[in-house]
Amino acid sequence: DAKTTQPNSMESNEEEPVHLPCNHSTISGTDYIHWYRQLPSQGPEYVIHGLTSNVNNRMASLAIAEDRKSSTLILHRATLRDAAVYYCILLEYGNKLVFGAGTILRVKS
Amino acid sequence: NAGVTQTPKFQVLKTGQSMTLQCAQDMNHNSMYWYRQDPGMGLRLIYYSASEGTTDKGEVPNGYNVSRLNKREFSLRLESAAPSQTSVYFCASNPRGQGNTEAFFGQGTRLTVV
16 A cells, blocks of 8 residues: 655644645555544544545645645635544555544644 | 444443444445554554455454445454453445545444453
């Protein structure tokens, strides 16, 4: 399974944008970049995914570097409810969903 | 609109006891997963099932067995529970072989082995 590297933790102020980075230098051409988050005491939940182009949905945006070796999850206005562990995962056709350590996001009011 | 349902939500076992954690999904997904999450840690894959009748070991399979009873259900069995198996267990599902789809998770089973 291709590996990802994320910072252990990040901090943000409420109502400000948050950029969560992920490095995946060994990504293959068929790997999708997925982001999940886990709120305290809950199961993980899907946030967003993409292959080559930037993606937007109601929760977040995903910016993918042109060489696909890195990506950034963007939360446009962080709220206290966004405090969670964010996982960047590479998922290829037919492969298993394997989690890394993730980034702990703390949001300050 | 159930998604992934896990039972039970909480369980306390004595060392050496056995039990089965149940997981069912109603989304017609082929792939199902069992993870464990120890306090302050990330999720580790225990077993994976790509389709009915197939299972594959994950990162930490020792001490566990699984059964993919049908397309909907994927159970995890602890034959002889140990304190090291105290953890929160999550079940998940997603359409097989499609990297461009999302996975859905259950709410977890909190297991304590004393």
